[in-house]
Amino acid sequence: MKKFVNNPENFVKEMIEGVVLANPNLKSIPEYNIVYRADMPRNDKVSIIQGSGSGHEPAHIMLVGRGMLDAACPGNVFSAPPMEYVLECTKLMKSDMGVLYIINNYQGDRMAWDMAREMAEMEGIKIGVVIVDDDVAVTDSTFTVGRRGVAGNFFVIKAVGAAAERGATLEELVELGKKVNSNVRTMGVALTSCTPPAKGKPIFEIGEDEMEVGVGIHGEPGRRRDKIKPADEIVDEVYKAVRDDLPFKGGDRVALMINGLGGTPISELYLLYRAAHLRCQDDGLTVVRSYVGNYCTSLEMAGFSLTLLRLDDEIEDLLAAPAEIPIRVF
Amino acid sequence: MKKFVNNPENFVKEMIEGVVLANPNLKSIPEYNIVYRADMPRNDKVSIIQGSGSGHEPAHIMLVGRGMLDAACPGNVFSAPPMEYVLECTKLMKSDMGVLYIINNYQGDRMAWDMAREMAEMEGIKIGVVIVDDDVAVTDSTFTVGRRGVAGNFFVIKAVGAAAERGATLEELVELGKKVNSNVRTMGVALTSCTPPAKGKPIFEIGEDEMEVGVGIHGEPGRRRDKIKPADEIVDEVYKAVRDDLPFKGGDRVALMINGLGGTPISELYLLYRAAHLRCQDDGLTVVRSYVGNYCTSLEMAGFSLTLLRLDDEIEDLLAAPAEIPIRVF
Numbered sequence: 001m002k003k004f005v006n007n008p009e010n011f012v013k014e015m016i017e018g019v020v021l022a023n024p025n026l027k028s029i030p031e032y033n034i035v036y037r038a039d040m041p042r043n044d045k046v047s048i049i050q051g052s053g054s055g056h057e058p059a060h061i062m063l064v065g066r067g068m069l070d071a072a073c074p075g076n077v078f079s080a081p082p083m084e085y086v087l088e089c090t091k092l093m094k095s096d097m098g099v100l101y102i103i104n105n106y107q108g109d110r111m112a113w114d115m116a117r118e119m120a121e122m123e124g125i126k127i128g129v130v131i132v133d134d135d136v137a138v139t140d141s142t143f144t145v146g147r148r149g150v151a152g153n154f155f156v157i158k159a160v161g162a163a164a165e166r167g168a169t170l171e172e173l174v175e176l177g178k179k180v181n182s183n184v185r186t187m188g189v190a191l192t193s194c195t196p197p198a199k200g201k202p203i204f205e206i207g208e209d210e211m212e213v214g215v216g217i218h219g220e221p222g223r224r225r226d227k228i229k230p231a232d233e234i235v236d237e238v239y240k241a242v243r244d245d246l247p248f249k250g251g252d253r254v255a256l257m258i259n260g261l262g263g264t265p266i267s268e269l270y271l272l273y274r275a276a277h278l279r280c281q282d283d284g285l286t287v288v289r290s291y292v293g294n295y296c297t298s299l300e301m302a303g304f305s306l307t308l309l310r311l312d313d314e315i316e317d318l319l320a321a322p323a324e325i326p327i328r329v330f
Numbered sequence: 331m332k333k334f335v336n337n338p339e340n341f342v343k344e345m346i347e348g349v350v351l352a353n354p355n356l357k358s359i360p361e362y363n364i365v366y367r368a369d370m371p372r373n374d375k376v377s378i379i380q381g382s383g384s385g386h387e388p389a390h391i392m393l394v395g396r397g398m399l400d401a402a403c404p405g406n407v408f409s410a411p412p413m414e415y416v417l418e419c420t421k422l423m424k425s426d427m428g429v430l431y432i433i434n435n436y437q438g439d440r441m442a443w444d445m446a447r448e449m450a451e452m453e454g455i456k457i458g459v460v461i462v463d464d465d466v467a468v469t470d471s472t473f474t475v476g477r478r479g480v481a482g483n484f485f486v487i488k489a490v491g492a493a494a495e496r497g498a499t500l501e502e503l504v505e506l507g508k509k510v511n512s513n514v515r516t517m518g519v520a521l522t523s524c525t526p527p528a529k530g531k532p533i534f535e536i537g538e539d540e541m542e543v544g545v546g547i548h549g550e551p552g553r554r555r556d557k558i559k560p561a562d563e564i565v566d567e568v569y570k571a572v573r574d575d576l577p578f579k580g581g582d583r584v585a586l587m588i589n590g591l592g593g594t595p596i597s598e599l600y601l602l603y604r605a606a607h608l609r610c611q612d613d614g615l616t617v618v619r620s621y622v623g624n625y626c627t628s629l630e631m632a633g634f635s636l637t638l639l640r641l642d643d644e645i646e647d648l649l650a651a652p653a654e655i656p657i658r659v660f
Contacts, residue, residue: 002522002538002558002632003521004521004561004564004594004598004601004602004634005560005561005598006560006561006601007560014604015597015598015600015601016600017604018599018600018601018602018603018604018607021603021604021608021617022600022603022607022620022622023620055597057596057597057600058596062596062600158660191332191333192332208332228332230335230336231334231335231336232336234334262595263593263595263630263632264334264630265387265592265593265627265629265630266388266624266627266657267341267345267385267387267629268333268334268335269348270345270346270348270349270352270387271334271335271336271341271344271345271348272348273348273351274344274347274351277348277351278351287351290351290352290353292352292656293657293659297595297596299595299597300593300594300595300632302332302593302630304334320660323660325659326622327596327623327659328659329623329655329658329659330649330653
């Protein structure tokens with residue numbers, strides 16, 4: 001296993017400690033894997049929280065900050081957080097205006113967050129829920145009924161995070177989150193597998209000349225296994241699958257994201273971005289915001305996903321709002 | 331070769347096209363691999379340019395933008411740019427206040443930039459030079475006389491870029507660049523090799539349980555080959571090598587960077603950051619700025635480098651100044 005790791009059991013906790021050491025405006029509660037804004041909660045702002053498996057960094061603990069998440073409570077690598085983590089995180093972020101859950105659509109996550117919600121509501125905390133399920137590859141996957149939630153999650157968080165800073169109510173944020181989710185579509189491709197530290201072996205096998213088209217972020221099977229093709233041909237297929245699903249049409253304004261799955265260099269991501277941008281131009285889609293980098297990963301997996309988000313004035317404005325999270329450059 | 335690529339000969343050009351498509355404030359001259367700010371040159375600001383081999387992205391083409399580089403002219407993957415690229419880039423960015431070259435210390439780069447400088451000066455362009463050589467691992471390497479220039483380059487660009495926006499003269503920028511370089515130290519470790527697209531095979535071989543301590547960003551040998559150890563032990567060795575070189579001492583204010591070499595997930599980088607930050611605390615170094623991510627890479631190589639920069643008020647202020655480059659998040 002070629003990884004920088006100490007005791008694999010401490011992988012998530014040591015990563016969290018690093019995030020908090022590097023970001024003095026964040027705090028943590030190690031017992032529950034909670035990372036939260038030191039200046040939250042506030043009773044004049046809805047708190048926004050999320051927690052899914054670890055291993056998808058920067059999602060979700062590195063998306064905690066002003067204008068994004070107020071707290072995150074991840075589980076172990078590729079494991080939903082235990083219900084108690086979610087409940088403790090909810091109580092910690094309790095606000096008079098309510099707490100918004102943004103939940104990626106996996107069975108384990110749904111169950112943990114549903115149970116925590118019931119218990120939090122019994123304690124008088126007002127909860128709103130937005131489910132993210134943007135992956136067009138397949139319906140009903142290894143860990144999912146319905147569609148999987150993947151990189152589109154970033155846009156949901158960015159939009160509701162900005163709106164919450166402006167004082168939106170819980171009901172408004174739920175409606176906004178659902179709107180963003182209903183306008184975002186994603187599909188991914190993997191060239192390699194990846195190895196969770198505590199497992200010590202790859203989550204699936206793949207040949208030296210193969211790719212998995214439509215892969216899930218936990219290595220779930222996609223639409224099919226194929227031989228590797230030139231990058232432009234791969235983008236062609238992924239782009240069309242994403243475009244035709246909503247469908248996106250000529251005249252649409254869009255945000256275009258090429259998301260790395262962890263082990264793909266940014267040079268290749270920009271080469272893929274080029275192809276995707278040109279396809280948008282050919283179809284008359286206007287790309288008004290571009291995102292190229294690692295937003296939702298699968299440890300060191302080599303691969304990418306392509307996300308299109310249809311914009312209206314409200315969403316475009318919220319995407320452009322300032323935010324401050326650990327995955328900054330400067 | 332598990333890469334997203336079309337014709338490997340077009341790898342750099344297609345990447346550059348992607349960067350420009352994603353960033354409407356940038357332009358390119360494909361013939362010379364030049365990426366430049368659409369609003370430059372200006373006669374009231376020194377132009378800052380750089381060009382080394384490709385394959386180290388985001389360095390250097392994704393560091394072009396307000397407050398950083400004004401233009402970059404990379405060569406092919408791991409190859410210095412031809413002299414004509416540098417000369418054309420210099421002429422394009424000609425300014426009454428002069429043009430600053432930031433050159434990483436490799437023989438090929440030095441030669442191309444020295445020749446271009448002579449020719450540009452014959453045309454009446456005023457040139458200043460800053461050499462970056464922050465790698466403490468070895469002296470006189472495969473492609474280098476003296477020390478190699480690696481991730482410390484980011485800090486030199488950030489500081490002189492900010493000062494240039496404030497109107498600093500060419501002479502002031504040269505002095506500032508030299509000051510930053512003289513206060514920054516780096517060392518790296520590789521777990522894997524990497525494969526240039528046009529070469530199609532790894533640049534060196536390394537065993538499944540091995541690491542290269544002190545590796546160069548083109549796979550140059552480091553101090554020694556060793557078995558992989560726990561992350562904290564690896565950081566211990568790298569940190570001490572960097573600390574003792576300047577040396578950094580108790581009471582110093584520092585910027586601390588854990589730079590990924592391309593294939594290492596950010597979860598592992600934060601785990602490494604934790605260890606490095608704690609070592610700084612133990613030694614009484616105050617970490618006032620933290621950088622965790624991919625700044626200077628070797629394609630998809632799994633590995634990291636640790637950089638310490640000793641700060642004074644001037645450098646700290648310049649690092650905090652705004653900048654706008656392609657590797658933003660939002």
